[in-house]
Each structure stands twice: as structure tokens, then as C-alpha cells.
Amino acid sequence: xKNCTLPDGTPVHxxxxxxxxxxxxxNTLKLMHQVGVPVEKxxxxxxxxxxxxxxxxxxxNNWPTPLDALAGIFTARGWSVRDKRALLQAAIGxxxxxxxxxxxxxxxxxxxxxxxxxxxxxxxxLCVSALNTPAESASAQVFLRVLRDALFGVQGGxxxxxxxxxxxxxxxxxxxxxxxxxxxQLHLGHRVHSVQQCGNSWRVDDQVWDAVILATSASNSAxxxxxxxxxxxxxxxxxxxxxxxxxxxxxxxxxxxVYAWAADAQLAQAMLSLHTSPQxxxxxxxxxxxxGGPMGLLAFVVSASTGERLSLQAQVLAQAQTQLGxxxxxxxxxxxxxxxxxxxxGLQRPAIHITSxxxxxxxxxxxxxxxxxxxxxxxxxxxxHALKLV
Numbered sequence: 001x002k003n004c005t006l007p008d009g010t011p012v013h014x015x016x017x018x019x020x021x022x023x024x025x026x027n028t029l030k031l032m033h034q035v036g037v038p039v040e041k042x043x044x045x046x047x048x049x050x051x052x053x054x055x056x057x058x059x060x061n062n063w064p065t066p067l068d069a070l071a072g073i074f075t076a077r078g079w080s081v082r083d084k085r086a087l088l089q090a091a092i093g094x095x096x097x098x099x100x101x102x103x104x105x106x107x108x109x110x111x112x113x114x115x116x117x118x119x120x121x122x123x124x125x126l127c128v129s130a131l132n133t134p135a136e137s138a139s140a141q142v143f144l145r146v147l148r149d150a151l152f153g154v155q156g157g158x159x160x161x162x163x164x165x166x167x168x169x170x171x172x173x174x175x176x177x178x179x180x181x182x183x184x185q186l187h188l189g190h191r192v193h194s195v196q197q198c199g200n201s202w203r204v205d206d207q208v209w210d211a212v213i214l215a216t217s218a219s220n221s222a223x224x225x226x227x228x229x230x231x232x233x234x235x236x237x238x239x240x241x242x243x244x245x246x247x248x249x250x251x252x253x254x255x256x257x258v259y260a261w262a263a264d265a266q267l268a269q270a271m272l273s274l275h276t277s278p279q280x281x282x283x284x285x286x287x288x289x290x291x292g293g294p295m296g297l298l299a300f301v302v303s304a305s306t307g308e309r310l311s312l313q314a315q316v317l318a319q320a321q322t323q324l325g326x327x328x329x330x331x332x333x334x335x336x337x338x339x340x341x342x343x344x345x346g347l348q349r350p351a352i353h354i355t356s357x358x359x360x361x362x363x364x365x366x367x368x369x370x371x372x373x374x375x376x377x378x379x380x381x382x383x384x385h386a387l388k389l390v
Contacts, residue, residue: 006261007329010294015167016334017257018286018299020129022048024149024157025374027381032171035178042165044291048072048150048158050125050273053323057121057273066152083115087122090114091152099148101140104345107131110140125273125283128303131343131370132253139345145368162270164292195228195358197236202357213383214360218341218350221360222247239355246350250364255339256305258282258316260328265289265296267324274300280319281305281312298328309335340371352383359383 002014021028021043032039047060047068056078060068069091073084090113101110107127111119119135127135130146150157163170176186195212196203202212214221222244229237229244267287274282282300289295300316307315313333320326341349341364349366352359361379369375 002332002334004259004332006294006297006331008261008263008296012294012297012331013166014259014332014334015257016336017255017339018284018301019163019167019170019373021161021163021373022150022157023159023161024146024154025161025372025377026154028171028374028377029161031377031381032174035171035174037171037174042163042170043161044164044270046160046162046270048160049269049271050122051077051269052121052273052275053268055268060158065155065157068158069151079117079121080115083117086114087118094144094147095152099144099152101144103139103141105140106345107135107138107140107143110143111135121273124276128283129301130372132255132303132340133343133370134304137342137344139343139347139370141345142343142368142370146370160271162286162291192224195224196231197233197357200357211357211359211387213380213387214354214358215362215380217338218247218250218362218364219338221362225354236355240358243350243354243360246348247364250347250349251342251344252338253303253340253342254305254335254337256281256302256309256312256333256335258300258302258313258333259288259331260298260300260317260320261294261296261331262326262328263296265298265326265328267298274319274323279315280322281307282316282319285320285324297331298326305335309333343370352379352386359386 004012004014006012029039047062049059051057051059058072058076060072062068063071073087076084090111107123111123114123124135127138127143131138131142180186192204194205198208201208201210204212225240225244229240232240266289267285270290271284271286274280274285276283281302283303284301286299288297288299302312302316305312313330317328317330320328349364350360351366352361354360361383363371363376365379367375367379369378
């Protein structure tokens with residue numbers, strides 16, 4: 001979290017990025033309820049919307065799933081009959097095929113039969129926001145799984161859930177309190193240096209445990225295992241090195257968030273889609289004033305971003321002027337260079353099991369979802385189930 005001051009002197013706390021949840025994140029929402037987070041208060045629930053500043057684009061209504069998606073397609077503003085027919089035919093085809101496809105297929109190839117407008121205004125924004133990977137290099141298999149759950153599977157799965165509090169208040173603070181209330185211990189600010197096998201147990205620095213779950217980033221987990229494999233017996237060392245090698249083979253995509261302000265800045269709704277181009281890189285803009293923050297503060301998100309921070313910031317401010325008619329001042333621009341792994345076709349992700357008694361969890365671990373909060377929660381629950389902790 002960043003502490004900043006707006007041009008009018010208002011202090012503000014900013015996350016490293018603008019987070020989004022959807023109704024299909026059933027495990028995340030269940031866990032939030034379990035640790036006592038007042039979900040209805042901290043999340044603004046909206047129908048799926050991909051509306052642009054001019055009012056054109058797609059927006060679902062409050063009908064049951066999948067009628068909300070079908071109605072949204074039929075009533076999409078600015079779409080021709082041909083656009084809507086092509087999307088409906090594709091959606092029916094995906095449903096008939098069980099939302100599966102060959103593992104080597106990209107999203108661009110999967111959607112090659114759609115019209116340019118549907119591709120530009122629906123497929124590409126959905127793909128880059130869900131997978132943080134451009135459609136031409138993104139996994140169609142993973143994309144279809146997200147579509148299945150969000151648009152045609154889970155009731156209310158398509159609803160946008162926009163945080164009205166910072167990420168710490170959204171879950172980690174309540175989770176830490178819950179763990180302590182249920183007898184767990186937290187050792188904050190302590191860096192783990194070694195994880196070594198000790199008979200049928202594992203030694204983490206100077207403490208011995210029955211089992212260990214690595215809940216760090218892929219790069220940190222891989223580095224730790226490579227360092228500690230040298231002291232392990234050969235069979236364990238090989239498993240640790242092989243798992244670490246899969247982590248090191250992952251490629252990463254960046255996400256840039258540009259926070260900008262003007263006293264009179266206000267959007268027609270809390271989130272809008274933006275038209276993208278090489279000169280206008282942001283895909284979405286969020287009105288933080290409608291999400292519990294100070295009025296006039298907007299957050300522009302550039303998924304799968306490339307380029308330098310100051311250049312991106314200047315391009316986004318120009319985009320705001322062109323598409324929103326707003327003359328904004330930059331407040332803070334955050335570039336997360338390794339925000340997520342690149343979700344490409346046929347990607348081999350590290351497994352939950354590393355070796356006996358040693359597991360891992362995280363949004364990068366093998367699973368049906370891309371690098372999302374839901375993917376991270378599901379992997380954590382799977383690891384806990386594997387050790388019969390829940």
C-alpha cells in the first residue's frame with residue numbers, strides 16, 4: 001500500500017493495483033465470509049459491464065445466469081445483428097463442446113469466427129483482464145474455463161465485485177485475526193532461510209514441523225528449493241530441483257495502474273471500458289470516488305503492459321483527455337513487472353505436491369484458473385485438504 005497526497009492536499013492510501021473480483025470466485029467469497037469479512041459492505045456488486053464512455057458496449061442485467069449474458073448480448077449497444085449472431089453461435093458451440101478445446105489453441109484462434117467489433121470490445125478486454133495475457137498468446141483452454149464459470153455456470157458468476165476498501169482490509173487483516181483466534185501463530189517480519197528434510201518431518205530454520213506449505217511467489221519458492229536441495233538426499237533433491245525448474249520456466253506479464261486526479265473527475269459508473277491502441281494502453285478505468293475513496297480520483301489499469309512507467313503514465317493521461325474529456329494530474333503510477341505468469345497454451349505449471357510433506361500454493365500452481373485471487377485461494381485449499389487440515 002502506498003501513502004500519497006492528492007494535488008488538493010487530501011491524504012490517500014493506494015493499493016499496488018486495482019483489484020477486481022467476480023461472482024464466480026465462490027471459494028474466495030466463502031473464505032471471506034468464514035473469517036468475518038462483511039462482504040456486502042466491502043464489495044460493490046454490479047452486473048457485468050463492458051460499457052465505454054460513449055455508452056456503447058455490453059452490459060448485463062440482473063436476470064439469472066445464463067439469461068443475463070444472453071440478454072446482454074441481445075441488447076449490446078453499437079453491435080450489429082451480425083455481431084450478436086456470431087457471438088451467440090460461438091457461445092452455443094463452446095457450450096456444446098463442454099467449454100473445452102485443444103490445449104495448444106490461443107484465444108485469437110478460438111475466436112477467429114467472431115466479428116472485429118466483438119473481438120475488440122468483448123473478447124480482448126475479457127481475456128487480458130482475466131488472464132493478463134494478450135489474446136494472440138493466451139490459452140484458449142483457460143479462457144473457456146473462466147467463461148464457463150463466469151457467464152454460463154455459477155449463478156451470479158458474471159457479477160463484478162469491486163472493492164471499496166484496500167486489499168489488506170478486504171481479506172488479510174481479518175484472516176490474520178481469525179487464525180490467531182483459532183490457535184494459530186503468526187510470525188510477521190520473519191524471513192525463512194532454510195527448509196530441510198528432517199527424518200519424516202521438515203525443519204524450517206530452527207523449528208521442526210510435520211509438513212510445510214510454501215505460500216510465497218514462484219520465484220521465491222524456486223530459489224529457496226534450489227538453495228536447500230544441496231543438503232537433501234538425492235531422491236528428494238531431484239524432486240525439489242525439478243519443481244523449481246518449472247517455476248523458473250514461467251514467463252511473466254506486467255500490470256500498470258495509473259492513479260490520476262481532477263477535482264471534477266467523475267465517471268458515469270464505477271467502472272468503464274476504454275478503447276485501446278498502442279498510444280492509448282489502458283483497458284479499464286475505475287472511479288475511486290464511487291468505491292470508498294476521495295472524489296476525483298481515478299484508477300486506470302493497463303493489463304499485460306509494456307514500456308516504461310513515465311511513458312505509460314503520459315499515454316494514459318492523454319487517453320483520459322481524448323476518451324473521457326478529462327485533464328488529470330498523475331498521483332501515482334505503479335508497475336508490477338511480475339504481476340502474473342503469462343497464461344499461454346499448453347503451459348506446464350508447478351504441481352501442489354513438491355515431495356512428501358512439502359507442498360506449495362499460489363496463483364501460479366497448477367489449476368484450472370489463471371493468476372487470480374480465486375486461483376490462489378483454490379490452490380491453498382487444495383494444499384490444506386492434501387494435508388487433511390480442513
